[in-house]
Amino acid sequence: MxxxxxxxxxxxxxxxxxxxVSLALSIGYGLMRVVNMEAMLYYSFGAYITYTIVHATGSxxxxxxxxxxxxxxxxxxxxxxxxxxxxxREMMFSMVVxxxxxxxxxxxxxxxxxxxxxxxQAPIDGMxxxxxxxxxxxxxxxxxxxxxxxxxxxxxxxxxxxxxxxRAGIENRxxxxxxxxxxxxxxxxxxxxxxAFAGLGGALNAPIIMVGPYxxxxxxxxxxxxxxLGGLGSIKGTAVSAxxxxxxxxxxxxxxxxxxxxxxxxxxIIVILFRPTGLFGVKGKAFGFDD
Amino acid sequence: xxxxxxxxxxREKSGRSIDFGFLGPLVMVAVIxxxxxxxxxxxxxxxxxxxxxxxxxxxxxxxxxxGYVSFGQPFYLSTGAYAAxxxxxxxxxxxxxxILLAVAVGLALSxxxxxxxxxxxxxxxxxxxxxxxxxxxxxxxxxxxxxxxxNDGLWFRARIAKMPFLDVRLTSNxxxxxxxxxxxxxxLYRWMDKSALGAVFRATKINSxxxxxxxxxxxxxxxxxxxxxxxxxxxxxxxFAINYGFVNPNLGENSxxxxxxxxxxxxxxxxxxxxxxxxxxxxxIKDIVSRFMSRWEFAVGIITIxxxxxxxxxxxxxxxxxxxxxTEKLFRKKTAGSIGKEK
Amino acid sequence: xxxxxxxxxxxDLDVSYGNLAVLFxxxxxxxxxxxxxxxxxxxxxxxxxxxxxxxxxPKRKGSVLFKGENINSKEAYRxxxxxxxxxxxxxxxxxxxxxxxxxxxxxxxxxxxxWDPLFVFFPKLKTLLGxxxxxxxxxxxxxxxxxxxxxxxxxLLLLDEPTEGLxxxxxxxxxxxFKEVSKTTTLFIIEQNLPLVAGIAxxxxxxxxxxxxxxxxxxSEIAGISFEKYL
Numbered sequence: 001m002x003x004x005x006x007x008x009x010x011x012x013x014x015x016x017x018x019x020x021v022s023l024a025l026s027i028g029y030g031l032m033r034v035v036n037m038e039a040m041l042y043y044s045f046g047a048y049i050t051y052t053i054v055h056a057t058g059s060x061x062x063x064x065x066x067x068x069x070x071x072x073x074x075x076x077x078x079x080x081x082x083x084x085x086x087x088x089r090e091m092m093f094s095m096v097v098x099x100x101x102x103x104x105x106x107x108x109x110x111x112x113x114x115x116x117x118x119x120x121q122a123p124i125d126g127m128x129x130x131x132x133x134x135x136x137x138x139x140x141x142x143x144x145x146x147x148x149x150x151x152x153x154x155x156x157x158x159x160x161x162x163x164x165x166x167r168a169g170i171e172n173r174x175x176x177x178x179x180x181x182x183x184x185x186x187x188x189x190x191x192x193x194x195x196a197f198a199g200l201g202g203a204l205n206a207p208i209i210m211v212g213p214y215x216x217x218x219x220x221x222x223x224x225x226x227x228x229l230g231g232l233g234s235i236k237g238t239a240v241s242a243x244x245x246x247x248x249x250x251x252x253x254x255x256x257x258x259x260x261x262x263x264x265x266x267x268x269i270i271v272i273l274f275r276p277t278g279l280f281g282v283k284g285k286a287f288g289f290d291d
Numbered sequence: 292x293x294x295x296x297x298x299x300x301x302r303e304k305s306g307r308s309i310d311f312g313f314l315g316p317l318v319m320v321a322v323i324x325x326x327x328x329x330x331x332x333x334x335x336x337x338x339x340x341x342x343x344x345x346x347x348x349x350x351x352x353x354x355x356x357x358g359y360v361s362f363g364q365p366f367y368l369s370t371g372a373y374a375a376x377x378x379x380x381x382x383x384x385x386x387x388x389x390i391l392l393a394v395a396v397g398l399a400l401s402x403x404x405x406x407x408x409x410x411x412x413x414x415x416x417x418x419x420x421x422x423x424x425x426x427x428x429x430x431x432x433x434x435x436x437x438x439x440x441x442n443d444g445l446w447f448r449a450r451i452a453k454m455p456f457l458d459v460r461l462t463s464n465x466x467x468x469x470x471x472x473x474x475x476x477x478x479l480y481r482w483m484d485k486s487a488l489g490a491v492f493r494a495t496k497i498n499s500x501x502x503x504x505x506x507x508x509x510x511x512x513x514x515x516x517x518x519x520x521x522x523x524x525x526x527x528x529x530x531f532a533i534n535y536g537f538v539n540p541n542l543g544e545n546s547x548x549x550x551x552x553x554x555x556x557x558x559x560x561x562x563x564x565x566x567x568x569x570x571x572x573x574x575x576i577k578d579i580v581s582r583f584m585s586r587w588e589f590a591v592g593i594i595t596i597x598x599x600x601x602x603x604x605x606x607x608x609x610x611x612x613x614x615x616x617x618t619e620k621l622f623r624k625k626t627a628g629s630i631g632k633e634k
Numbered sequence: 635x636x637x638x639x640x641x642x643x644x645x646d647l648d649v650s651y652g653n654l655a656v657l658f659x660x661x662x663x664x665x666x667x668x669x670x671x672x673x674x675x676x677x678x679x680x681x682x683x684x685x686x687x688x689x690x691x692p693k694r695k696g697s698v699l700f701k702g703e704n705i706n707s708k709e710a711y712r713x714x715x716x717x718x719x720x721x722x723x724x725x726x727x728x729x730x731x732x733x734x735x736x737x738x739x740x741x742x743x744x745x746x747x748x749w750d751p752l753f754v755f756f757p758k759l760k761t762l763l764g765x766x767x768x769x770x771x772x773x774x775x776x777x778x779x780x781x782x783x784x785x786x787x788x789x790l791l792l793l794d795e796p797t798e799g800l801x802x803x804x805x806x807x808x809x810x811x812f813k814e815v816s817k818t819t820t821l822f823i824i825e826q827n828l829p830l831v832a833g834i835a836x837x838x839x840x841x842x843x844x845x846x847x848x849x850x851x852x853x854s855e856i857a858g859i860s861f862e863k864y865l
Binding site: 029035091092093095096097099100101102103104105106107108110111217221224225228232258261262265266268269272273276 | 354358360362407410411412413414415417418419421422423425426429433434545546549552553556586588589590591592593595596599600
């Protein structure tokens, strides 16, 4: 039984990472209708720069900050230089182009850091014991950070005027423009925030998983499942489905180990069958066919 | 994007300015066969590329006719391959049966997934397919390891029997068989493209609601397209299996999903002969580049971007464009806004 | 020397959707203080014209001059900031936000936080401030959209079929609002309701198959709706 509770806690920490990493995808689609496959680069580069900084200075906190900033920087670069040019093209185009960028990014990672996996030490080693269970403190910290991230984003989206413009833009981009609002700038800002979180997610995940050139691949699929399950364009959806999938991987994996790998896919396919828009699909945008 | 990019009625070019008529497929395959004899040491390449062309044809239907981007085509390819492999390893030894089995498997997959997938809109379809690919990979690699031998691969070369008229255990003979199949499929493909079905595909892709009002059932049309695409992929898979004599999960890896997309784009999406050019072009480039770089991903990424931004009509589209320019000059015909002008 | 009272001047405008040409050689003008109405059958290109003016469609040929300035290549949001507000045909509001938040968005864009004049035009909206915009009726939405558009005191409102789908008494109210608003703002309206046109238009342009078929300036012709023959 304690194993179950511990698995649940582990699941929450996975959910936290998954949520932060998937934001860029969710927002990219929600506002600009791009499926940006390069999103995992912010995650991967975040992890790698953390490795480099930790290796050089021994400070994980510095590494995590660097990861966040690098994620933001890369997001800014990609959004302004590449994504802007493909917004008006069909989705097929942006999908394949961003995937190509993803591949190029992996090549760059291999070039800079090589092929071998890089170990990153967790900043805190101890365990936290409460209610009879024992989990690594680090995992609890991740959960805390993810909660703060969620709260921050909810605040931004619901309480600030730019957040409201963003939500309006998700529903009807052209009408926001017709009011005289430069939605592009708002979107860039939001995107950079999202990619910063992805970088942070990469940094936080670095001690847990193997930091290797292909870490982005595994996370890409998982991230997409999260966003599709939650409903493209819905932050709340991303959060909820991250919660669900984190448990599927953790508790499911505990029950039957293949579930950790395959469970998320199966869950997604089942949900999509009954609700093609995902759990909280964006209002006003039908994802079935309108024929 | 509601206001700004309402495309309205779009003129889709189904016309070809170079078209060899119904002999086209024969000419195409004859060129391939001729080239193979010119470069006898490249037999393996020609065989692979010809099989790959069939695979690309399948994706071409998805992309060009239905407008879907699938990041999971390797699933169908590897399923066809494993169907043939399992047959050879445990059940029998006739290549013909193996191919027919692959067709049956393709039909079965379409029956299961077609109705579900064709309800999904583009982006969902893409990712669900990617998920399917991952599940498939897991299935072949781990779940069914007892049957498939997982990563060790399923070997069955020795069990392939000599067919009555052609021993395909010899690569040169296999190449001939593949050419015959390719020619046949090209015929059918071209026939379909020119027929009402081809037009209905295009109509449904452009404006499915209007197609419905015309009396066509877009959903059914899509399922037909999906079935055709899937069966082509499984056939290609079976041919690959026969070609290699063994199958391992690599064939169905997610990371390879981009390759067939690039090949399709490279050849020219939606055209009849595009897949052949795309297959040969892509595998040719891969062959050359991998001699210089071990980091293949980087090159694939760059090629994709180059193709997408500068070469969007693909090789075949480029040839057509040149051909059109040439014939225009020769015959001084005005082709402004021409649709379907055949030469 | 550009005549400064010509608020909007369009010369020889060609617009295409990709390869498909939709507007041909459109030339017209709207003077400050006028109520100009654009009529035409479905598919004549009226909405396309408005979209082009507002910056949502690229112009293939010709020019659009607003207050003497060529706005051909100006970005849509800048055109809106410059004083042209376009209200789309489908009366879409930001349904997830409240009426108040919808206003806040417009105020944020225009830096105009003075809502009182709007409540003079649309008193009902004051009672609806807390409601989610998605819950409003068609008439209320149209009012909200107009109110939002009026923030920032735009020079020109492009109204695309504002009375479409609305109940008769709502239309009457709306027409009253048009007349009030037109005292301070120039209106360029697309309308299919011809009797209504007769009641409010200073001038009428008839559009047919992407071209301007006629310009009616005679009041008797407008009132008598004799321009119908040009459609």
